[in-house]
Amino acid sequence: MADVVIPFVKDLRFEYGALESVSPGVRRVIAHNPSAFTYAGTGTYVVGHGEVAVIDPGPASPEHIDNLLRGLAERGEQVTHVLITHTHLDHSPGARLLVERTGASTYGFGPHGGGLRAQEGDDDKVEEGADLAFVPQIAVQDGDVIEGRGFALESVHTPGHCSNHLCFQLKDERVLFSGDHVMGWSTSVISPPDGDMTDYLQSLSKLLDRDDARYLPTHGPPIEDPRPLVGAFIAHRRAREAQILLGLARGPQRISELVPHMYASVSPLLYPAAARSVYAHVLHMLKDGRLATDEPFSLHAVYHLP
Ligand SMILES: [Zn+2]
Numbered sequence: 001m002a003d004v005v006i007p008f009v010k011d012l013r014f015e016y017g018a019l020e021s022v023s024p025g026v027r028r029v030i031a032h033n034p035s036a037f038t039y040a041g042t043g044t045y046v047v048g049h050g051e052v053a054v055i056d057p058g059p060a061s062p063e064h065i066d067n068l069l070r071g072l073a074e075r076g077e078q079v080t081h082v083l084i085t086h087t088h089l090d091h092s093p094g095a096r097l098l099v100e101r102t103g104a105s106t107y108g109f110g111p112h113g114g115g116l117r118a119q120e121g122d123d124d125k126v127e128e129g130a131d132l133a134f135v136p137q138i139a140v141q142d143g144d145v146i147e148g149r150g151f152a153l154e155s156v157h158t159p160g161h162c163s164n165h166l167c168f169q170l171k172d173e174r175v176l177f178s179g180d181h182v183m184g185w186s187t188s189v190i191s192p193p194d195g196d197m198t199d200y201l202q203s204l205s206k207l208l209d210r211d212d213a214r215y216l217p218t219h220g221p222p223i224e225d226p227r228p229l230v231g232a233f234i235a236h237r238r239a240r241e242a243q244i245l246l247g248l249a250r251g252p253q254r255i256s257e258l259v260p261h262m263y264a265s266v267s268p269l270l271y272p273a274a275a276r277s278v279y280a281h282v283l284h285m286l287k288d289g290r291l292a293t294d295e296p297f298s299l300h301a302v303y304h305l306p
Contacts, residue, residue: 001269002065003236003239004232004235004236004239005232006187006190006229006232006233006236007062007225007228007229007232008184008185008229009125009184009185009187009220009221009223009229010185010220010221011221011225012039012040012185012220012221012242013221014028014030016031016032016041017029017030017032017063017064017067017291018071019046019067019068019071019072019155019197021173022045022216022222023173023214024173025047025048025049025151025172025173025175026045026046026047026111026170026173026175026216026238027045027046027071028043028044028046029043029044029046029064029067029068029071030042030043030044031043031044031058031059031064031090031094032061032063032064033058033059033061033064033090035090037090037122037129037189038090038218038219039185039186040147040219040220041058041219042056042059042064042090042091042218042219043056043105043216043217043218043219043220044056044057044058044064044068044094045177045216045218046068046071046072046087047076047148047149047151047153047170048148048149048150048151049152050077050078050149050150051077051078051080051148051149052067052072052077052079052081052147052151052158053079053080053081053082053083053146053151053153054068054079054081054082054083054098054104054275055083055084055085055168055177055218055301056083056084056085056091056092056094056177056179056218057082057084057091057092057093057094057095058090058091058093058094059090059093059094060093060094060096060097060274061094061097062097063240064094065094065098065101068098069098069101069102070233072290079098079102079104080102080104080105080148080149081104081105081148081202082095082098082099082104082105082106082107083106083107083108083146083153083166083168083177084106084107084108084134084136084166084224085108085165085167085168085177085179085180085181085218086108086109086162086164086165086166086180087108087111087114087130087131087134087162087164087167088113088129088130088131088162088180089129089130089131090129090218091131091179091180091218092108092131092134093133093134095107095134096133096134103170105137105138106134106136106137106138106240107136107137107138107139107140107146107155108134108136108139108164108166109136109139109140109141109155109164109165109166110135110136110139110164110244111132111133111136111164112130112131112132112162112164112194113130113137113163113194114163114164119150119261123201130194133216134207135256140155140166141155141157142155142156142157143155143156145171146168151170152170152171152172153168153169153170153171153177154168154169154171155167155168156168156169156174156176156206156207156210157203158178158179158181158189158203158206158207159196159199159200159203160181160188160190160195160196160197160199160200160201160202160203160204161179161180161181161188161189161190161194161195161200162180162194163194163199165179165180165181165194165195166179166201166264167179167181167207169210169212173213173214174211174212174213174214175212175213175216176207176210176212176213176214176215176216176226177215177216177217177218178207178215178216178217178218178223178226179217179218180217180218180219181200181203181204181207181217182204182207182226182230182233183218183219183220183222183223184213184215184216184217184220184221184223184229185220185221186219186220187233187236187263188200188233189273189277190277190280191273191276191277191280192276192279192280192283195276195280196280197237197280197281197283197284198283198284198287200237200280201234201284203238204230204233204234205234207226207230207279208227208230208234212226214226236263237281240262240277240278240281241281241284241285243258243261243262244258244262244278244281244282244285244291245285245290245291245305247261247262248291248303248304248305249305251297251304252302252303252304253302253303253304254301254302254303255275255278255279255282255299255300255303256271256275256299256300258273258278259271259274259278262278263276276299279299282303283297284299289306290306291303291304291305291306292304292305292306
């Protein structure tokens with residue numbers, strides 16, 4: 001099956017720890033936490049000048065927060081708002097350090113799992129990478145506008161990668177801070193139960209209905225032409241679904257049997273992560289009736305065509 005070509009953008013120019021301009025109203029400092037999930041590291045954004053908002057303060061790294069505050073102190077600037085796209089360990093734990101040192105208020109959708117529907121999933125595996133400690137001082141919902149001196153940021157609820165995921169639009173520049181929902185260097189990880197493929201696909205479609213000119217994801221470079229990328233991510237997931245249906249056309253199978261066919265070109269070391277992604281698709285396709293199982297649904301159940 002022909003793979004969808006995703007127009008990735010990966011060329012990131014930066015210096016660790018330096019507060020660098022990315023647009024007239026936005027600066028960024030990247031934390032030194034590179035990994036297979038964070039690319040070069042967490043990009044912490046500063047919005048405005050003088051009194052500023054910080055989006056995704058990153059991991060609980062005193063060094064990173066030092067770098068951020070040093071860059072602002074050099075110009076006599078203060079942090080008044082701390083916004084969180086979602087509660088993963090590379091995004092929200094730095095908020096505690098930043099609030100201790102600035103007294104700024106925190107904004108987010110809610111605590112981890114805050115957007116999760118109660119009955120969802122039988123898979124109670126505790127999610128690695130979740131920040132269970134963060135609770136926003138001010139809970140914001142889809143469409144809420146967070147205003148500071150000289151900036152206004154609109155919240156866009158985009159569950160999928162994480163049930164409490166928010167993007168934020170800087171209205172003046174039509175820039176969308178896209179968190180981990182849409183990144184230029186990689187597809188997003190959708191891992192049940194907090195990760196939800198149905199929500200993710202809806203949240204991608206939601207962005208196609210908007211007119212944002214540019215995305216600034218938390219990891220990787222700015223995305224200057226976002227709509228074709230979002231469209232390709234949707235097509236990529238549809239192609240995965242087609243692969244699952246093709247696999248089940250051979251007969252009932254477990255996810256562990258589907259994965260080696262679907263991910264023939266990747267290292268078997270990545271199969272466990274791939275299985276969670278396929279499981280996210282399977283749950284989505286169970287909901288809309290495109291596949292079925294005769295046992296309680298789980299990562300290990302046998303699935304078949306209806
Ligand atoms: Zn992240």
